Structure formats: structure tokens, C-alpha cells
Amino acid sequence: MSSGRFQELSGNRRDRLTQEEFQAIREFLYRHTGIVLADNKRYLVESRLRDLLQSHSTSFSQWISYLRADTLPAEFRTRLIEALTTNETFWFRDAQQFELLQNQLLPKLSHRRPIRIWSAACATGQEPYSIGICVHEARRLKPGLKVEVQILGTDLAGSALQIAKQAVYSDLATARGLSPELKQRYFLPHPNGWQLKPEVRRLVSFQQLNLLDSFAALGQFDLIFCRNVLIYFSPELRRQILERLAELLLPHGYLFLSSTESLPPGLNRLSPVIAHGVRYYVRNA
Template sequence: MTGPDYDHFCRLIRQASGLVVTPEKAYLVSSRLGPVARVEGLPGVADLLAVLRAGAPDALVQRCVDAMATHESYFFRDATPFDQLVSDVLPSLIAARQSQRTLRVWCAACSSGQEPYSVAMVLQELGARIAGWKIEILATDMSEPILMKARAGIYNDFEVKRGLSPERQTRWFKPEAGGWKVSPTLQQMVQFRQHNLLQGTAGLGVFDVIFCRNVLIYFDVENKRQILEQVSRAMANDGSLFLGSAETVLGVTSAVESTPGVRGLYRKTETHLLRSA
């Protein structure tokens, strides 16, 4: 799949979402846009690309963005970040926040909700250590359809068993509608909101912990830099940023740096601390 219509589509998706679609991903475009073309009553993907190039409404562009986005997620994905959250990050924050007794967490590109609900479980399991604290978990994604699934909090057997121990499944989920529904306790802890990372962080506030994992791999270097610098501004000065295991800030930005001895965990650099002061 090549030609002006395909080239225009690549530019359109990059402008709308930051996602980089290259000629080598034509097979992916074909498979993911097929259902969109059928819903639109079009013979095929080539016809859909022609419609997009002719000037499609924003709603159709967003449906194509949603289709192209990768929504891979599961509970306690790559367990290490959650272990680090429990063993390193939260103890320091709890000690530092004893006066205000407030914690704010942002899960960016949260997909269908498994990550923020995993964070909610971790915080609930701290028990008396944060009893009476104000806990806020903001979970954002650019796709409203995937956020609808996250808000519903209903997962099938495969999704629940993928990453959850039997003990956590029993404690935090109940059978419902042919699947498993997350407990009201966890649902009430998480606020889901539509947000595109390219829009910056204005209005989101300041966070003690930010998860932005396995999403930067889909952006070019310039958009990675823009996102990381915006995210760093939304971090508390002693806050922590979790990135995916395949992601790095080297050669991208000096706003954040890796935490010595802890892979995938980042903090503000001294230079950025001074700028934020």
C-alpha cells in the first residue's frame, strides 16, 4: 500500500496523535482500518484513505486514530515497576507527605484500565500506612472507546488471569456479565479522562508518581522530547516517573534522568529542579 493517499494518511495520523506510521506498516494499516471502512460502508481501506485525503470529518479521523493505536495492557504488567513502587517510591513519598497526607498518581496512555487499577490495588494494600490519606489516581488515554471499557471495569477471564494472582482476583473482582468486574472501592479511586499527550499537561496538576509506559516507543524523537518535558513539569520535585523497559531518555531530553540502580524509574534532573523552583 503506497501512494499519495497513504502518504497523506501517515501525515494525518502523526499530526493528530503523534503516532509514526511508516510504509513498512502498511499491513497494519490495512488490518486495523478494515473494520472502520466496513462501518463507513466503503468497499475497502484504499477507499477510506481516499475519503480521508478528500477531507474527512474529525470524528472519522479520530476513529482511525483509535484503530491505529495499540491498546495492549494487562494487570501488573512487567511486575518490576509495581515492586519498585512498593519497595522504593511509596515509602519515601509517605515519609515526605506526612503533613499534607495526599498522593497524586497519573497513568498516561492507560488503555483499558489495567494499569491504574493495579496501582489502586497496591495503594489499598498499604492499609493503615495511608489510612485517612487523600489518594487521587488520574488515568488518561486519547481513545474514548477504550476509556469506556476502562470505566466499566469489566474484564474477561483471560484479561483477569493475565497478571493477577488468584488472591487479588478474589479480593478485588466479582463475577458479572460473563466476566469479572473490578470492585467499587478501586473504581472510586480512579478518574478516567480523555487526553492526548501531545496536548501538554496544562490543567492536570502536579503528580507524585507518573506512569507513562510503553507509549513513547510509538513517537518520533521530537514528540518524545516534547512529551517528556511536559510530563516533567507535571512531576513534583521529588516525584517519580516510570517508563517502559524498552524506553530511554538518552539523546532525547535532559529534563529527567534515570534513578541510579533502578531500571525504568526516572526523576527530575537538578537543572530542571532549578527551573521549576
């Protein structure tokens, strides 16, 4: 089916989902991403899709017919997934975790060359760049500390990663979690807001990745941040992903979930630790 054919008007221009159509979208999203849409997300789905549908001169019912026939072109499938997934993020989210990273874990791991850190589901880059700022702050506050890091940020949404790679953020985005001191120290004025300085940007690389896919090609890590994303998965998929994350951690490596998340029982490769008011998990040897 050509893009031109896809963009034809359907004659039915309603922009409200029936319950059947909402269920079809839920099944599509789960099949391709593992994300579970709750029953109360119907209005959210409608609002996120409305602009997307109008930009392609089509309707909910037409999209649903393509989904059911599995004839939605790949580029539109990608846009639909990106419209439905959450890219909510801000600087130094769960600030105590970053304080622990900067003041305790980076010095503890400094003998490793390099320290490899993975920020999973990093959205527009604030999390991996917050980690990069912590590295520079650790070096600044402890002269002589030799910390070498490689930070990988991954996300399902290619459009979010494009923003991350540019590292340009608006006044509003930099105001969310970023102190004036850190903004002044690590950002430069840009026509579209503020751009992160090269010394932080070069610590981070980005790669598109679906958490349902294999992690094997990523290698092993000393630290993994996988925060505020597993809450969108079914319990079964959540456990599977956590088991695969544990496999990628080096012995005595660290896993950070969000402050509101915890491991399901029975994951024997990881042990919980509470230090300095922060709960995290350590890979057993």
C-alpha cells in the same frame, strides 16, 4: 458532508492499500496524534481498517480521498484514529515497577496528602487500576500506613476509556498479569466477566487526552507512568513530551517509563535512579 453521503458505496470495493494511500494514512495519523507508523506496518493498517470500512460501506480509496480533502467527518476521524492506535495492556506490566511502588515509594510519599499519580496512555485501564491495587495492598500489608491517592488515567481513545470506566474484564483479560489471589481479593463476578471492586475503582478517574495537547490543566503529580507509548513517536516529539512531563512533576517526583525505554540525553530536569532492579527517573529540585 453528511454521514449518509459518506456511507455511499464508492464502486471500488478493494480492501488493499496502495503505497500512496498508506503514506496518506501515515501522514494523517502523525498530524493528529504524533504517532509514527513504520514502513512495515502497511499490512497491520489494512487489517485494522478492513472491518471499519466494511461497517461503513466504503473503501480504502474513498477514505483516502476524504483524508486528502480534509472532509472526513469528526466522528469517523475519531474512529479511524482509534482503529490505528494500539491499546495493548495488561495487569502489572513490568511487575518490578509495581513492587517498588507498593513497598518503597508509596510509604516514602505517604506524608503527602494526597499523592497524585498520572497513568498516561492508559488504554482500557489496567495500569491505573494496578496502581490502585498496589495502594490497597500497601495498606493491607502495613497496618497503620496512611496513604491517600488520586490516580488519573488518560488516553487518546474514548472507546478504550469507556471500557476502563466500567472496569469489567473478561477471563482472558484478568488472566494477563493478575494473580489468582489478587483477582479473588479485588474483583467480583459479573455477567460479562469480572468487575473491579468499588474501593479500587473510586481511586481512579479518567479523562480523554491527546499527548500532543497541553498538560497544563492536569496540575502537578508526585508520580507519572508513561510507558510503552513514546516508542510510537518521533525522537523530536518524544523529547518534547518528556520535557512537558517533567514540568508536571513536583520536585523529587517520579517518572516511570517501560523497562525497555530510556531518556534521551540532555534532559537535565530528570535524573535516573536504579533501585531494587528498577530504573526510574526523579525530578530534580
